[in-house]
Amino acid sequence: MREAAVEVRGVRKTYRRYGRRKQFGTLKSALLGGRLLRDLRPDETFDALRGVSFEVAAGRTFGIVGRNGSGKSTMLKLIAGIGRPTEGAVTVRGRVSALIELGAGFHPEISGRENVYINGMMLGLSKREIAARFDEIVGFAEIERFIDEPVKTYSSGMYMRLGFAVAIHVDPDVLLVDEVLAVGDEAFTHKCLDKFAEFRRRGRTVLLVTHSLDLVTRFCDEALWLDAGVVRTQGDPRRVVDDYLQDVARAEDVALARTPVAMPAAEAVSPEPMIPEPVNAEPENHEPTHPGSRTPDSGNEPPDMFKAIEGRWGSREVEIIGVEFVGGDGRPAHVFPSGNPLEIRLQVRANQPVTDLVFGVGIFNAEGVCCYGTNTKIEGATAGSLAGAGEVRFAIDRLDLVEGSYKLDVAVHRENGAAYDYHRLLYTVRVTSRLREAGIFRPPHRWTFSGGIRISGLQP
Amino acid sequence: MFSSLRQLFRYRALIQSLVARELKARYRGSVLGFFWSFVNPLLLLLVYTFVFTVVLPDVHPRELEPFALFLFCGILPWSWFSSSLLEASNVLIAGGNLIRKVLFPAEVLPIVTVLAGLMHFCFGLPILAAFLVYYGVPIVAGDLVWFPVVVLVQLLLTLGLALLLSALAVHFRDIRDLLSNLLTLWFFATPIIYALSQAPSSVRGFLTLNPFTHLAVSYQEVLFHAGPFTAWPRLLALAAGSLGVFAFGYFVFDRLRDTLAEEV
Incomplete structure (x- = not known):
């Protein structure tokens, strides 16, 4: 030596x-x-x-x-x-x-x-x-x-x-x-x-x-x-x-897990009163739950991201009482390697039985671009009802996003978009990757070379 | 402490360059530039001459004529002394970035302030010489050989105090404010605008405890008063004392050295 x-x-x-x-x-x-x-x-x-x-x-x-x-x-x-x-x-x-x-x-x-x-x-x-x-x-x-x-x-x-x-x-x-x-x-x-x-x-x-x-x-x-x-x-x-x-x-992971704690606070600063949705609302009318710029995103129209502020609103006839993100190993986490599974689990409780029920999720990147958003209505559900409590699991087999922090919406609302309980950008997950690709979406892909091309050292 | 002194010797080229930089940077951007080194003492002298010949013409005895010259003999070394100490009390704090980030002996900084002051003092000497010639003061070669000795003693004393103050001022910032007032008192407790013989005998004992009294008296005897230089026993005693002050100042600085980087 x-x-x-x-x-x-x-x-x-x-x-x-x-x-x-x-x-x-x-x-x-x-x-x-x-x-x-x-x-x-x-x-x-x-x-x-x-x-x-x-x-x-x-x-x-x-x-x-x-x-x-x-x-x-x-x-x-x-x-x-x-x-x-x-x-x-x-x-x-x-x-x-x-x-x-x-x-x-x-x-x-x-x-x-x-x-x-x-x-x-x-x-x-x-x-x-x-x-x-x-x-x-x-x-x-x-x-x-x-x-x-x-x-x-x-x-x-x-x-x-x-x-x-x-x-x-x-x-x-x-x-x-x-x-x-x-x-x-x-x-x-x-x-x-x-x-x-x-x-x-x-x-x-x-x-x-x-x-x-x-x-x-x-x-x-x-x-x-x-x-x-x-x-x-x-x-x-x-x-x-x-x-x-x-x-x-x-x-x-530990820091992100603390984020939902901020939820009641976000609620408290919200100046608008929580107005329950009128029962006789027109079904085709996408009327905001309450006046103001925070148009809740019902999942079937692009959200106005420049007006989006994190928060929680809704009539609370149905409440989301717990949100968990679970990785491939079945354990709750907030950091997920790109390409691995992610499952969103919602614990919901109906304060009174409802027969008009849609669940939705949305993923947004740090610039506020909606990477993906869907709900049960978009995907063809024709009817829903809930009495008592239940759990919703939304499983993504491959989280094919590039590295970065992503914010999530989870919501339960009526078919017309009127929210029971809307959690806007309240959750953050981090997607990690060894590579530094550009963009949002990382499709599974491979390179093939033929002829005189020699490229070496590509990471799988 | 002695190893620190030896190390300091290795940095003499740095000290030399820093003194040169200090002098250059000081007047950069001013119209008169280097001339300020001559003009500053001249203006100061003008102020005192105005006060003591126009406003208060009768407070000094006849043997102190020409009074302007008498004043000059004391003020020139005093301004070196006081400005060096004032700057030294701030130099480590101002140079904090250096001390925290670069490995070099920190005592270089107060030493450079004192040496830069010495250079300004030296630039004032031609003015002093011109006054001596103008007033026709007889210059005795036997007296004049003592002049460098007086300067050396003052240098040693100033260095010791500057080292002590600079290191302590890092821990006690109020030294800076305290010092400026203390120096005003010190100025009046030194026979610069009066002669030691003018002071009442009850105060004279107190004045002789002031080390700068002996320096001022030495300058006055060497340059102003006719007759042989008689104050040399006191000057040599002060030289020994100054050596002690220097050793003490350096010792304290050396002891506080490690705390400086954390405190500035």
Whole structure:
């Protein structure tokens, strides 16, 4: 095994959180009360990292993934030497350069040229080293024409590119990268990636903190998943990313499952009174249940999506008292892989027996486009009735939608469209896919090639 | 602490460039540019001369004539001292982005403020020299060799205080406001617009506790008063004290170093 370039042993990093008392207790009160030392002590502490240990062998590219606030940037700062761990030790062999905050030391009033020198010296280069690399730095940043202008005249892209160029030309043994690839256009991003590749070829170590999981699987030899300051998994990047994604899906599932809780609230803010449908309504008259723009969608006319607001309305002679989404494994879920089954289950209860009954469902994508909508009347049902309670199951064998969040309508109404209980866009499910196709509908398909065409690597 | 000092030495080129940047950036965009370094002390001097020769012509004794020159000997070093401390108390907070994101010795920042102040002080010296020549003050070479020593002692004292204040101001932001008022008091508690001999003897003991008193008196003796430089024992004592202040300031800064990145 090669020598470790970065060694992290049992690191804990505790941040202090000061309460209200400290914020207002300033030097005066500290001196007057003789509490100088006590006031310097924190009220509360917060562990950004707990018991983190890992090693990065020299020459490897190492990715760190995790949610926002999981301690990734803190970890990188400790490796960079900005701040020390509260417990444990961080050892780095060789020169470190951190692409954390680009152009942090730039002074707006002086020229790009002078800033390159000063920034380079801050990062530990000597004047001669900078002079030798100057043209390369400016060329990389693509700002040759403006290098003698004051930095305050630069666009933010130019500013970041120059910062990036200086930091990467420090020629470190260990390069720390914190989510900075978003500084330029496509071409610049490619140049940065090429530069990283060059680093790897020359046996340098790269630590990459990013939310771009794709980058981790493509570039890293090894990855680490930090969650709330603790190492969850470490090892092969594909495995780590998979574990992480599954956890994200689980968390989304939990979050989405809470959505129906908002239902009574949506009802409460609805300003319109719940007017029961007049019994003598004209059957062919698609009269709104109540005045206003919220025309309930009876399923046989396109909804006006720009007016659609989530909510619940209806006369409640029949009520939908429970809604569940069930995946192929028979368990309730809110995240479904594209192409898998989805079953919508409605628990309904008639507060008084009815003999005019239609069930409907609708699926809408994030832009509000109706992907599919149907009801029992459209599909030919001629009569319906309900007394007491029952369950409705609407099973989709293959959920052939592209990845995204979808909102659902479920409703029970009269044949003329007058709602008993209409749940408008109250439910959210997420469809996941490994692919990033465009559009809405993902028909089952396959590619076939013949003749001299060679295409490889197609995902099934 | 000593390893920190050694590391600081490696960053001397950075300090040098930052001081140059400070001077350049300061006057960029102004019409007079660099000339402000000369004009600023001149204008300040004009204000004081106006007050003490037109408004209050009789408050200073005859031996302090030409009073404008006497004032200048004290005000020039004082403005270096006070502006350095004021800026130092804010420099780490203003440069917070650097300290949080880039690994480099943070003491560079207050040191650069003090050194940039020294440069401004040096730019004021030709004006001072011109006044000396204009008033025909006899210049004694034996006295003048003490001048760099006085400057050096002041540099050491200012550096020590700047390091101390800059690090403490990160934890106690009110130091900044407190300091500006304290410096006003300090100015009047220093024999700059009066001579030490004018102060009542009951106050004089208190004034000698003020380190800047000895610096001001030294400047006045070296540049203004005729006769040999007699205050040197006190100056050397102050030099030793300033070394102590510097060591203390650096020590405190070094101790607070790790907390700076989290607090700014």
